[in-house]
Structure formats: C-alpha cells, structure tokens
Amino acid sequence: MDSGIFAELGFQIDNVEMEANSPIDTDNTYRIIFLRSFDRCFRTVKTDIAFVNGFCLRLKARDSGIREILNRLPVMKQTQKLRCALYTLANVIREVNEDDVLLLALATYCHRAMGVTSAMIDVWLECLIETVSEYDEQFDEIVATAWRTALSPAIETLKSGLGGEN
Template sequence: MENTDSDIVFQSYGRCCNNEQFFVDFYDRFMGSSAEIRALFVDTDMTAQRHLLRNGIMQLVLHARGMPDTKLRALGCSHSRTGFNIRPEWYLLWLDALIATLWQYDPHFTEDTAGAWRRAIAPGIEIIRSAY
C-alpha cells in the first residue's frame, strides 16, 4: 500500500517526539525568529510548555489521520485575540521552525517528508489560526 502524507508524518514524528532536545531546539529556533514571539514566553515554564507542545503537535498529526477537531478548536480558543492573542501571521514562523527542527532530528527527512508535513498539518493549523 502506498504511504499517505499522514503515514509519513506519523512515522517522522515518531522518530523525533521522544527526544526532549527536539522541543528545546524548536523553541530556541521559534523564539529566535522574532523578539515579539520571545516576549510571549518570558514567564512560561518551558519544561511544561515543551510537553504541552509535544501533545499539541500530536493533535495536528492525529487530525490529519481523521481524529475529530475538538482539541484543535480548544487550542484555537486559547490562542485567539481574547486568549494569548497569537497573530495569524505568526503561524508561518511556527511552521518554518517546526520543519527546520524536523530536518535536524529526523534522520530520514527529505524534501518529500517536508511536503508531507506541510500538506498534512495545514488544515489543523488553520483551525487554530482561524479562531483568531
């Protein structure tokens, strides 16, 4: 059977998500992309945040595999203008930081894997982003 985007992404994330350093490097990279973004996390317990993000990315991956969007809608709510006030354009930086960190940690990563990630999680990101 042919591997779908969601299979490729599921396996790729499996090769990264048990490595704490993956999430350390993701946040270093993401915060390094903008002073405004760095400022959002000054009071954040980053150890806890790394675990929350591990689960958050899993929600995006599971949504690509057909799971209902309940958890992503809740994230849309918490990230909206009445919550953390995460501006819609920042999700581009978030995705670029994720892809760059995957390149670094997934030993089987290729341009095709990058494409599979971008296609598979775009709808889930859009659920969070569009709740702004």
C-alpha cells in the same frame, strides 16, 4: 525525485504515467509519511526532549512576539505546551474524529487569548519543519511537504479562528 519513501509505501512511481484520476491518494500518502517522520523524531524520551527543546529555542530565536508569549511561562511549561501541541496534532492526523473540531476550537481560543497571530502560526510551522530536518535522518523535500500537507487543515482552522491579524 527520490522515490524511496513512496516505494517503501508500496507505490511504484518510476516510469509510471499518472492519469488525472490516479489511484494514489496523495493526501493519505503524505499523512503516512508525516506519521513515520513524527515517529522517527519522537522515537525515544531522549529524542523527544531534544526535539522539543530545539524547537522551543528555534521559535524564541526567530520571533520576538513568540519569545514574549513563551517567556510568560516557566521553561518547563513552555516545552510542555509545545510537546502537547505536537502530540495532539499528530493524534488528530493519525485518527480523525469529531472531537478534533472541539480540540481545534479550544486551541484557537487559547491561542487568541495568548496573543498568537496568523503570522506567528506561519513562523511556528517553518521552525517546526526546520527542527524536523535536524532530527529526522530521512528528511527530504517529500518529508517537508508531507508535514506541511498533513498539518495544513489544522493550521488553516487555527488561522481562520484567529482572524486576519498579523
């Protein structure tokens, strides 16, 4: 396993035996990796626009239900909503506070009203990870795991609010 990013964060993981109560906070490590990757993907206006446009196209190509929901909106609104969702999630991960519960409740309500299903959220995440792999020059399996781990609480909250429909 490539330990570059962990070493960059100050963790020595080569030739270290990990005990059950390791001092390394894995969730926080993944949070930091996620935030650095996010910053690389959105570092300039040009990369921001390219990332969101690529993500939108990937989503629409992957799932006809998602395509139908997005196509109800003008193209500018499609990318605006995706960008807003991505930046909101990054801010929730960057700095957790009580208002995040309200944001997620509102997002769940809006997603349900649009016809988003739990299965679509799964497709959304996979398309997001694929888009990150295209725009983050340091992308590897650790970065992919960091995105999944960092986004997991918010995604599980959204999915539970949508119910079991697929």
